[in-house]
Amino acid sequence: MNHQQDYDDVLRARFTKWLDIVIYRAKLKYLRKMDTKLETISIEELPESSLPAYEESLYRNPLKTEFDFEEERLANAFMKLPMKRQQILTMLFVEEKMPEEIAKALNCSTQHVYDQKYQALKKLRLELSEEVDDL
Structure with a gap:
């Protein structure tokens, strides 16, 4: 047993x-x-109608802040960037905001801000180097 x-x-x-x-x-x-x-989408895919009204003017014309480019080539290359990347660069370099502040204002991750900055600067360098090669 x-x-x-x-x-x-x-x-x-x-x-x-x-x-x-x-x-x-x-x-x-x-x-x-x-x-x-939560389903995430990129800033570029976000419709402009869903953006907050208090920041609407900044989204529509990110160059509304008072600064001028020293070179026309840089201004043209900057204008070829998507509007959201223009806005991120403007907030970073002109308004001197921290990426964390930008992420909070745009309701995205800080890493997304860094990625967009990297992509924008890469595109600007490429545009400017192509223009130099064409001359």
Whole structure:
């Protein structure tokens, strides 16, 4: 009988462990299903009509701040950038805002601000080097 009782205890332990795993996985599956993930979109995909009214003038004309480019080539290259990248560069270099402040104002991540800055500067360098090569 002792052997049968040990066998039953082993089966009970295995069943208990199996049941714990099944319940744990079911709980995870339920939580994943119920978890609402926010869908993120890039700034360029955001329609201008959804932008806050108090910043609307800045979105429509990011060059409204008072600064002039020393070179016309740079001004032309800057104007070829998407409006959101123009705005980010303006806020970074003209208004001297921190990327964290810009991210908060644009309702995006700080990393997105850094990425957009990098892409904008890369595009400006490319545009300016192409113009020099054409001359």
